Amino acid sequence: MPESVNESRSMSTVTEQEALEFHARGRPGKLEINATKPMATQRDLSLAYSPGVAVPVKAIAEEPSRAFDYTARGNLVGVISNGTAILGLGNLGALASKPVMEGKAVLFKRFADVDSIDLEVGTEDIDEFVNCVKHLGPSFGGINLEDIKAPDCFIIEQRLREVMDIPVFHDDQHGTAIIAVAGLINALHLTGRDMKTTKLVCNGAGAAAIACIELIKSMGFTSENITLCDTKGVIYQGREEGMNQWKSAHAVKTSDRTLAEAVEGADVFFGLSVKGALTEDMVRSMAGNPIIFAMANPDPEITPEEVARIRDDAIMATGRSDYPNQVNNVLGFPYIFRGALDVRASTINDAMKIAAAEALANLARENVPDEVAAAYRGNRPRFGPHYIIPVPFDPRLLSDVPRAVARAAMDSGVAQRPIVDLEAYGRELSARRDPIASTLQRIYQRVRRQPRRVVFAEGEEEHVMRAAVSYANQQLGTAILLGRIEQMEEMANQAGIDLEIPGIELVNARVSRRVEAYTEYLYARLQRSGYLYRDCQRLINTDRNHFGSCMVALGDADAMVTGTTRNYSTALEDVRRCVDVKPGHRVIGVSLALCRGRTVLVADTAVIDMPDSEELADIAEEAAGVARRLGYEPRVAMLAYSTFGHPPGERAERVREAVNILDKRRVDFEYDGEMAADVALNLDVMRQYPFCRLSGTANVLVMPAFHSASISTKMLQELGGSTVIGPLLVGLDKSIQIVSMGARDSDIANMAAIAAYNVGS
Ligand SMILES: NC(=O)C1=CN([C@@H]2O[C@H](COP(=O)(O)OP(=O)(O)OC[C@H]3O[C@@H](n4cnc5c(N)ncnc54)[C@H](OP(=O)(O)O)[C@@H]3O)[C@@H](O)[C@H]2O)C=CC1
Ligand SMILES: CC(=O)C(=O)O
Ligand SMILES: [Mg+2]
Known part of the structure; x- marks a missing residue:
């Protein structure tokens, strides 16, 4: 890991204009709904809607749990807010919270393949809000409450948990607490501290802070060693101003009245308040090797640069992605709900929260996989002060955290559909990953x-x-x-x-x-x-x-x-x-198509018009090389309109000859053909040819000619809703990429990043 804060800043902030354009571009916002069943024919309509739909209706009326079999409920979470505490921006109302809620919904999908929809409820009245959410219960497999101010959030969550039979989880409370505790476990370990004797000061006594403190206490911290502060200063026993029952529960006997007094000599600072609340002098006054989690969003209570100017012995974390040690609930809510939904948990209880925190803490102590290591270019992140918590793009989060949560749900008796084989479940979870996003992230x-x-x-x-x-x-x-x-x-x-x-x-x-x-x-x-x-x-x-x-x-x-x-x-x-062609290579174009969680590389989408057999074999080799560089083990299908000789034809013959050439070249990747696209991409169809040498569906498609490559990728994009990146130009001696005319700024920026990534490869 990088040693200094400046070196370790990994992603700059975006400009305000970029943020607005990002949200406004194309279809405004970040979400759309897609149908999962065909809706093309009269028969489809009859099945999906009247009369067919009446059959599952009756089945569910008879047995409510069938809703999980016949509707999207089991994988659907409502992200619900009234906008009274949007990030650290305060009460800006339900409507203004919509970008954050849409954001949470896309993070659910991106990181854990959980479908979710944002619901902004335009009321600050607790009864109205509870009533509204309560009646939405049948729609969802879980409710993620978000950005609701304290103390209302405590009452709302408690009441909803009592009346709903699905998990209700206030993310700002428990999501934050789980991640903060995971980071804290590791920071204490690194600084050789014992929970029982560690002195912690938490600035903020709202949703996130109270939940953090409660979880920390349940894990072994002593009440006397934890001091809470809010806008009025220290929450001490006997204080009357600005109090509520949740604050009172954590009031301590102390003569300290200000944050500055409380933080003097403290081992740990938790910031769950607002930007800039912790001053340099306060940091100076803390104990040796202080642990500072400045978690306010979007701007922390103090920046890592400011802390680094004062002392070099601190373990520093923020809620942001542009510094190391991002303590943010994005590491939690997608995976916690994934695990809870998969066992149909009736609630998310403390055992499940602690299991998630421990799984996260353990992940940071393990050797990181190559995918994460690649992002650090030789500086493989290693458990230490700059790496106490996994990064959000760590692919292990999806296989490890839901598994731990599911196991805890089963052990604590709240799982309504236990999972028998947790190892197999882990593999299923890995298959849910969105591969191209990880690839781009790595790049x-x-x-x-x-x-x-x-x-x-x-x-x-x-x-x-x-x-x-x-x-x-x-x-x-x-x-x-x-x-x-x-x-x-x-x-x-x-x-x-x-x-x-x-x-x-x-x-x-x-x-x-x-x-x-x-x-x-x-x-x-x-x-x-x-x-x-x-x-x-x-x-x-x-x-x-x-x-x-x-x-x-x-x-x-x-x-x-x-x-x-x-x-x-x-x-x-x-x-x-x-620029020359790289010796021993051929210049071709390779496109990456992402469709429903699957990535395939298609070649040659740019250069050779009507390749002969030698050229097709070269294209296969180049494309397989690209697949490897992007982290995929290539399985190359040499495509044609025919499959293994049927129907015969001159074009197919040329593809078959390319396979023979690859045989002679003894290349070190899987390939076979000629085959039609459905054979290459559908395992059931492929199984009809048991002699086929591919061990799974193809992830590299070598097209018989430029026109079929270009036409098919463009159709995938326009009709199939695929994301297509490229064509990437490969085989040149220097790294140069050509975008298509009309490319958007984000396409050009992606290509520039890919060009930069390919330098010297
Ligand atoms: N990193 C992460 O994953 C997460 C970070 N957060 C961040 O935590 C912060 C609080 O969020 P949340 O708990 O939901 O909000 P709440 O509105 O529930 O609580 C805010 C708390 O901060 C206190 N506060 C505000 N200004 C100050 C100040 N200058 N000094 C001391 N205390 C202050 C308030 O005091 P009072 O009670 O007196 O009004 C209140 O107790 C936000 O910045 C949010 O972005 C939240 C969730 C997740
Ligand atoms: C991260 C988050 O949920 C918050 O800052 O409110
Ligand atoms: Mg929040």
């Missing part, structure tokens, strides 16, 4: 560790500028925008884009000192292909693809991204004039 993390200089060749385009700003803001390296400086600045001004941020460089080819060197280089390459010196000079002076490619070729930049203003093949020709 981004690694680039952050090894930032690269990437040329954005079409620097005068607004969305290219936005992509460059996003690249720089995410601390992926330097984004070099090529263009006329004045034009770029004017365009940026008009569009409200700030180019004066660290990590952005503007380069004008016309006035560059490198024009001569690039021209010489290009002339040496092209003089025997009919180009005069002045032709090369003109290309360097006036064409940004040539200039940018030469920057990369001569080491002035690491990588380049282009393509928004010129069609793919023209941009590729420009690049090829300046």
